[in-house]
Every structure is written in C-alpha cells, then in structure tokens.
Amino acid sequence: MGERKVLNKYYPPDFDPAKIPRRKQPKNKQITVRMMLPMSIRCGTCGTYIYKGTKFNSRKEDCIGETYLGIQLFRFYFKCTRCSAEMTFKTDPQNSDYTVESGASRNFEPWRKEDEVVDKEKRKREAEEMGDAMKALENRAMDSKQDMDILAALEEMRSMKSRHAGVSVDQMLEILKHSAHQKEEKTVAELDEEDEELIKSITFRNSKDYVKRIEDDDDDDEDFGIPGQPSVMSKVLCSEESIVERSL
Template structure:
C-alpha cells in the first residue's frame, strides 16, 4: 500500500507566528485567484461568447488611486477560452457590479435597463415632490387608486376561478355538443335555402313549347279536338255502363305503313301534314295538291306481302288475346 499523506501539520508549543519572516509582495498587491465570470461577455478578438459562471484562473491587483468611500477597486486579468486573448474587468462598488475594461464587451441585459429606468423614475418623482405638497398628495391618490383597481381585478379573477371549479365536465361537453348540433342545423338550412333559390332561378329560364310557338305534336288542332272529345265522352258516360279499356294491340309494321299511306297527311302531326296545312292556308282554304315523293314506291296491296301482313295481324291478335 502507498503512503498516506497527512494534511495536518504539527505546531510545537513554543511556536510564534510573529517570528516568521515576512514574504515580499509587489507594490500593487497582485495575486493569483480562481473566480467565475459575474456576467456574460463576448470576446472582441474572436467573437466567442462566454457565459455567466465560467471559471477562470485570474490575476487580481489593486487599482492605484481608485476607491469609493474607502472601498478599494480591484482589477482582474483573464484570457479568452477560444483564442487566449487577454481581457480585463474592474469592480464597481458604487453600483455593486462589475465593468468590462478592455478585450471584451458585455452582453445586453434587459433587466438591468429595467432596474435603471425604475430607479430613475423614483428619483424624478422624489425631485418633483420635494417642496410641493399638492403634487405629493396627487401622487399618493393615484397610487391608492391603482392599488384599488389591482385588488378589484384580483377579486374578479378569484370569483371566475371559483365558478370554473364548480363546472361539471360532462355538462360542459354536453353544452358544446348542443352548440355544434345547432351550428350544423343552421348550415343545413342555409344550404337548403341556397339550393332552392338556385333551382327557382334555373326554372325561370325554361321555355315551354306552347309559349315558344313552334309547331309540334302538341300544337296540332285536330289532335287537341280529338282529346277533348274523348274526355267529354268519358265524362258523359255513366260509371255503371263504363267498360274497362282493353290493352292496345301492337300492329305489324306493314299494316301500320299501309294505314299511314291511306290516311291524308293532315291527320298526322308529321312534317308533311304541317307543310300541307301551310300550303292550304296560302291557297285560301282550298285543298292543295299533295306533294308526291321523288321516288314513290307503289303500294303492294294484292301482293303476297300484304297477305302475309294480314296473316301476321291475325296471328298477332290471337296471341295477344
């Protein structure tokens, strides 16, 4: 095992500290001390930031000819942690602070400026109230009013907090749900009203065939008269003798074609009938000659096709019955 070092030393009974030889000190009382930065600074050489609480081995000396009310001012020498540039700072016993002397700059501290402004305002108020009793009374009145306003605000905040503590979370959630449902219902009603207004606006631009005056199947006079006659016959017929209407039978294409050829063009609502009516009106009401097609096809009434068509009609009638 290694030797154990003893930190305590033996002092004999006849030891006299006054007999010790005095050490030689420099004129400015310089010594090495270890200390921490009392503020945040920035090196002027390399721009490195050193924060409050950084430890340094410094050299302390007395500043010749500088004191405040008998308090000696000290100077500290230390180096930058990045570039090893030398920096110095001094004590400021008047403001209970430190001042950077060279080699660095002190960072901005907003609380220091706030404290300085507060101290300046207090000093200005004392100077203003000195020898002016009315001004001092006004200032005290304003201070009491400000305190009363602060107390009222505190009481209001306390009452609001007490009311909020009594609120049930479930009731609060239910109220929020009701408000959300009301908002959704209001939005749905607004959307429905907007859709209705849009549809009404679109319906105003729809044109009916009767208003337009264009010729069509609805504007044929003969068809309208036939419809009116059928409606009057149905109304005049007693309900007891009314017979159920039979389903319409579908005729073959050949029979329908022969029937259309036999009927005059005025009975049909086609373009040929409309053209014939127009020619009749231009001729003064007389019957205008019927316009023949360019390539007329003779009707084959006695041919085998007609017989086949009649036979097909008979067969169709029996199947439909």
C-alpha cells in the same frame, strides 16, 4: 501523525506578540484567484465569445483611489481562451455588477436595459417629488388606484375560478354538445331561408308567379307542373292515348 490535527497550539508564558516581526508587502500586490466569468463577453482581439460561468485563473488587485461608500473596488486580469489576449474588468458595487474595462466588450443584455429604464424613471420621480408636495400626493393616489385595480382583477379571477371549480367534465361535454346542436340547427334554418329567397327570386318572362318549392311531405302523385299549364303526367297520358288510337 496525530499532532498535525491538533486545533490548540501551545503558547509559552513569556510569549510577546509585539516581538513578532511584520512582513513588508507591496501596497498593491496582485494575487492569483480562481473565479468564474460573471458575464458574457466578446474578445476584442480575435472576436471569440466567452460565456458566463467560464472558469479561469485571474490576477486580482485593488483599484487605488476608487471606492464607493467606503467599499473598495477590485480589478481582475485574465486571458482569452483562444488568443491569450489580456482582458480586465472590475467590480461595480453601485449597481451590484461588474464592468468590462479593457480588451473585450460586453454582450447586449436586454434585461439590463429594462432595469436601467426603471431606475431612470424612479430617479426622475424622486427628483419631481423632492420639492413638490402635490406631485407626490398625485403619484401616491395613482399608485393606490393601480393597486386597487390589480386587487379587483385578482378578485374577479378568483371568483371565476371558484365558479368553474364546481363544473364537472361530463357537464362541460354536455354543454358543448348542446351548443353545437343549437349552432347546427341555426345553420340549417339559415340555409332554408336562403333557399326560399332564391326560389322566390326566380320568375318567368310572361308571368308574375314564382316557382313553388317542393316540400318533403308532398305526395308523389301531386302536380309538379307550372300553374296554368298541363303537368308532365297529363302529357304522358295524352301521348299514350294517341299512340293507341293510331294502332287501331
């Protein structure tokens, strides 16, 4: 059993590797590989959704005559997990991605659309700057201004954080309590002013006097009547005196 673990092999002195016969294989031979689905797709036959990361056995082959900057493109054949319909996709080294070729449709991915928009804007900017030096200078100036604005915003956030770092929880609660008390006092003062305005707005038909507000510090024996008329207490006393005279 030990001989199968030996790493070094014996080569005789008369060994000639050129005499080893070469195997003849087809130019585009398919091989079976185990892989995971690199994207979410929908089967075009039964409509089943097959999600990214699904493991399956596929057949791999070279795309004859299709290269990108010397990189060979590969095609993969696999079957649907439900209806066993054959689907194919191939590599896309230009975008570092894969493209569905037949038998299925790729699910909508919003981040891919955003990346496409960014790439389109980048290519458009490069085309504009290709023959216009002033345009390139303007774009660089705008980029530098944007970077300066971002740095200023970061510096402001950093300074604000440093100011708030020295505030303790007790100080924060005390400030909140003080602000709530001030707000309550302000609300009470506003209500008092509204009450005063309402009282002043009440007038009598034959008099220009307004109803006087009863203050909290007034005595109980103060005359609460209307100016120019007898008070309630005087009326009560008069009625009691008349009753006593009648009884006599």
